[in-house]
Amino acid sequence: MKREFNAERKLYTMCMLVEDTPGVLSLVARLFSRKGYNIESIVSGATDRPGVTRISIEIITDELTMELLAAQCRKLLPVKTVRILDENTCIRREIALIKVRAEDHSTRDEIIQLVNIFRAKIIDVGRESLTVWVFGSESKNTALIQMLSEFGILEIAKTGTIAIERGRSTIYDNNKLQEEYDYGKNVL
Amino acid sequence: MKLRPSQVILECLLEQEVDTVFGYPGGTILNLYDELYRYQDKIHHILTAHEQGAAHAADGYARSTGKVGVCFATSGPGATNLTTGIATAHLDSSPVVFITCNVEEDQLGRDAFQEVDITGIGMPITKAAFLVRDPRKIADVMRQAFAVASNGRPGPVLIDFLKNVTNPNQEVDYEFIPWREHRRCASIQELNASHELKSPEPDRQDIQTLLDMIAQSERPLLICGGGVVRGRAHREFREFAQRLDAPVAITVMGGGGFPGANPLTTGMIGMHGSQASNTAVAECDLLIAVGCRFSNRVALDPSTFASQAKIVQIDIDRAEIDKNILTDHHIIGSARQVLAMLNEHLPQYHHEEWKAHILPLRAPSTAEDSPQLNPQQILDELQRQVPEDTVFATDVGQHQMWAIKYLHFAYPGQLLTSGGFGAMGFGLGAAIGAQLGNPQKRVIHVTGDGCFRMNCHELCTVEHYDLPIITVVFNNGTLGMVRQWQSLLYGKRYSSTTLDRGPDFVKLAEAYGLSGYRVRTRAEMAQALAQALQSGRGAVIDCMLDPDEMVRPMVAGGSAITDFLLKEGAN
Numbered sequence: 001m002k003r004e005f006n007a008e009r010k011l012y013t014m015c016m017l018v019e020d021t022p023g024v025l026s027l028v029a030r031l032f033s034r035k036g037y038n039i040e041s042i043v044s045g046a047t048d049r050p051g052v053t054r055i056s057i058e059i060i061t062d063e064l065t066m067e068l069l070a071a072q073c074r075k076l077l078p079v080k081t082v083r084i085l086d087e088n089t090c091i092r093r094e095i096a097l098i099k100v101r102a103e104d105h106s107t108r109d110e111i112i113q114l115v116n117i118f119r120a121k122i123i124d125v126g127r128e129s130l131t132v133w134v135f136g137s138e139s140k141n142t143a144l145i146q147m148l149s150e151f152g153i154l155e156i157a158k159t160g161t162i163a164i165e166r167g168r169s170t171i172y173d174n175n176k177l178q179e180e181y182d183y184g185k186n187v188l
Numbered sequence: 189m190k191l192r193p194s195q196v197i198l199e200c201l202l203e204q205e206v207d208t209v210f211g212y213p214g215g216t217i218l219n220l221y222d223e224l225y226r227y228q229d230k231i232h233h234i235l236t237a238h239e240q241g242a243a244h245a246a247d248g249y250a251r252s253t254g255k256v257g258v259c260f261a262t263s264g265p266g267a268t269n270l271t272t273g274i275a276t277a278h279l280d281s282s283p284v285v286f287i288t289c290n291v292e293e294d295q296l297g298r299d300a301f302q303e304v305d306i307t308g309i310g311m312p313i314t315k316a317a318f319l320v321r322d323p324r325k326i327a328d329v330m331r332q333a334f335a336v337a338s339n340g341r342p343g344p345v346l347i348d349f350l351k352n353v354t355n356p357n358q359e360v361d362y363e364f365i366p367w368r369e370h371r372r373c374a375s376i377q378e379l380n381a382s383h384e385l386k387s388p389e390p391d392r393q394d395i396q397t398l399l400d401m402i403a404q405s406e407r408p409l410l411i412c413g414g415g416v417v418r419g420r421a422h423r424e425f426r427e428f429a430q431r432l433d434a435p436v437a438i439t440v441m442g443g444g445g446f447p448g449a450n451p452l453t454t455g456m457i458g459m460h461g462s463q464a465s466n467t468a469v470a471e472c473d474l475l476i477a478v479g480c481r482f483s484n485r486v487a488l489d490p491s492t493f494a495s496q497a498k499i500v501q502i503d504i505d506r507a508e509i510d511k512n513i514l515t516d517h518h519i520i521g522s523a524r525q526v527l528a529m530l531n532e533h534l535p536q537y538h539h540e541e542w543k544a545h546i547l548p549l550r551a552p553s554t555a556e557d558s559p560q561l562n563p564q565q566i567l568d569e570l571q572r573q574v575p576e577d578t579v580f581a582t583d584v585g586q587h588q589m590w591a592i593k594y595l596h597f598a599y600p601g602q603l604l605t606s607g608g609f610g611a612m613g614f615g616l617g618a619a620i621g622a623q624l625g626n627p628q629k630r631v632i633h634v635t636g637d638g639c640f641r642m643n644c645h646e647l648c649t650v651e652h653y654d655l656p657i658i659t660v661v662f663n664n665g666t667l668g669m670v671r672q673w674q675s676l677l678y679g680k681r682y683s684s685t686t687l688d689r690g691p692d693f694v695k696l697a698e699a700y701g702l703s704g705y706r707v708r709t710r711a712e713m714a715q716a717l718a719q720a721l722q723s724g725r726g727a728v729i730d731c732m733l734d735p736d737e738m739v740r741p742m743v744a745g746g747s748a749i750t751d752f753l754l755k756e757g758a759n
């Protein structure tokens with residue numbers, strides 16, 4: 001029987017552990033650009049292990065393509081582990097810094113109220129602007145940005161999404177969340 | 189032991205038992221070439237006319253011997269001239285280690301003379317690309333590079349050394365470790381920790397599932413792909429095919445994986461696939477593809493490809509599974525190991541009815557008589573006169589398809605052709621590599637006038653190293669395959685495909701110090717070939733052909749596989 005793949009295009013998160021060597025980010029990103037996919041977000045950062053970097057990539061695609069991309073990533077030499085994280089079993093978060101126009105008292109008060117509702121913070125105040133810090137899921141952050149947009153947004157800086165599995169399981173475990181054609185380690 | 193850095197590079201080649209390298213020197217790689225001068229009795233360097241020729245030669249050496257090919261080039265243009273060769277090796281999974289040198293560390297990224305980011309350029313066309321900035325890392329990287337190139341699915345690896353890394357006024361620690369003992373090196377252990385340095389172990393359950401599928405099949409078809417050739421799994425494949433008693437279609441890259449003259453062979457598959465092969469694909473109920481990626485020249489239209497069949501893919505590279513065609517079952521492992529495991533339990537089947545339906549569709553295998561020379565006559569004459577184990581290197585286009593269609597290949601490495609990348613100009617370089625790797629064998633270079641013109645300067649390499657390579661030019665005065673498409677699909681508007689220009693290939697051969705022959709009939713071809721073979725030296729035979737000869741049959745790209753645009757045989 002042919003395997004059934006979910007053809008619906010949705011947001012997938014792929015996390016991988018890579019050796020911290022020059023050029024590794026472009027090596028990984030290239031695989032996605034080659035297929036013509038626009039990466040929604042890509043984050044690279046240190047881990048608890050020295051010399052190992054974690055790259056989190058978000059991409060809108062279908063299930064088969066995601067698996068093929070993961071298989072290609074596994075062949076790259078600096079790549080140690082690749083995990084496709086499931087929406088239902090992982091936590092995704094991002095940080096956004098939003099500079100909003102705030103030229104009078106009433107505007108400021110309104111923004112501060114909104115910020116409190118979203119459990120965000122004001123981290124910088126100027127005569128004509130406020131800078132808001134928000135940490136949360138992409139949908140929460142988008143909602144706040146939408147609310148703030150009516151005041152006039154001057155600038156936004158986002159980190160992109162990072163993700164981690166819920167519960168005890170980690171990216172270091174060998175057991176796969178999904179049925180992937182993976183007989184153990186990466187092969188060349 | 190303390191050695192100069194370039195010495196370490198060469199000692200690492202000796203660890204791998206490399207005795208032949210191809211290349212072209214230049215400014216940044218001078219340190220390495222200086223050391224090579226001292227190693228000339230151990231490592232034979234072949235100087236080509238152009239880096240591209242060196243790259244193809246290293247590739248041809250690797251394909252024909254099964255060993256890892258090695259190629260040197262300098263920075264900048266030397267390195268970029270390699271790229272067509274690297275990509276060719278990449279798409280056909282040929283194990284070659286390319287070594288380039290770059291500018292000094294303090295010049296890096298400053299657009300210095302002959303500087304280019306070759307590791308960046310090489311990323312998408314190599315299995316791995318290393319930039320070496322520390323002489324103490326040379327041995328580690330060299331060992332890893334050879335391990336990566338030759339393990340799993342083979343492929344090209346690029347190493348770029350900065351010039352200061354090879355500076356001879358320094359010494360680094362080095363211990364000679366033969367490649368068989370490399371598992372004790374920390375660098376190899378480290379690599380093995382993330383990427384397994386052996387073929388993946390086939391799953392027993394997967395093997396059993398396929399055996400069950402075979403038991404239920406009435407119309408099985410086998411595809412022999414490039415994986416059978418690269419994995420040298422021809423014996424296992426033949427046993428499997430004979431026990432299964434099924435027709436065998438051969439891809440371009442699979443040539444030599446299964447004997448072309450075997451009664452089960454249906455010939456090429458795909459765009460120029462035989463009627464027998466393509467009909468078998470459309471009508472089979474079980475398709476077992478070994479080491480085949482179902483490229484768009486094989487599975488022309490994925491939605492109708494083998495639509496009545498359960499498709500089984502056997503491949504060493506799990507990233508190939510379900511990539512181009514969705515499969516019903518797959519086994520991951522080397523062709524040799526998987527087929528050996530299958531053969532252990534496979535009973536002898538008999539599919540007489542199915543064979544009787546498919547095998548008679550094969551076209552007659554001998555050329556018709558005609559006053560003017562035709563392509564099949566040339567190939568018949570070659571088959572008749574050259575020794576059975578002759579290695580054939582082809583270029584790309586009509587002559588390539590004719591050669592693969594009409595010549596019979598019996599063992600892996602007998603056919604060298606740029607199947608995946610389709611690089612015109614591949615043939616002569618590959619023939620040079622094959623001749624140096626197989627000095628006892630005869631090597632024939634089959635080419636067209638368009639392809640030959642691209643890299644014919646390598647005739648100087650043929651002459652200089654006294655290689656008895658015979659180049660057979662299918663000269664129809666056009667860019668034949670492109671013209672064929674223009675004839676059939678572009679209303680005979682022959683845009684830029686008429687090659688009504690020099691040089692005179694006979695005079696060209698003579699200018700390079702080789703003998704040249706021009707032939708217009710089968711008798712002349714027979715005579716010229718006999719003379720060239722007899723002479724024991726390099727030669728060019730310029731075969732004059734009708735520009736309207738076409739490769740038959742043909743299925744247009746994207747069409748159903750039996751939707752022949754041109755039928756077999758008929759004019």
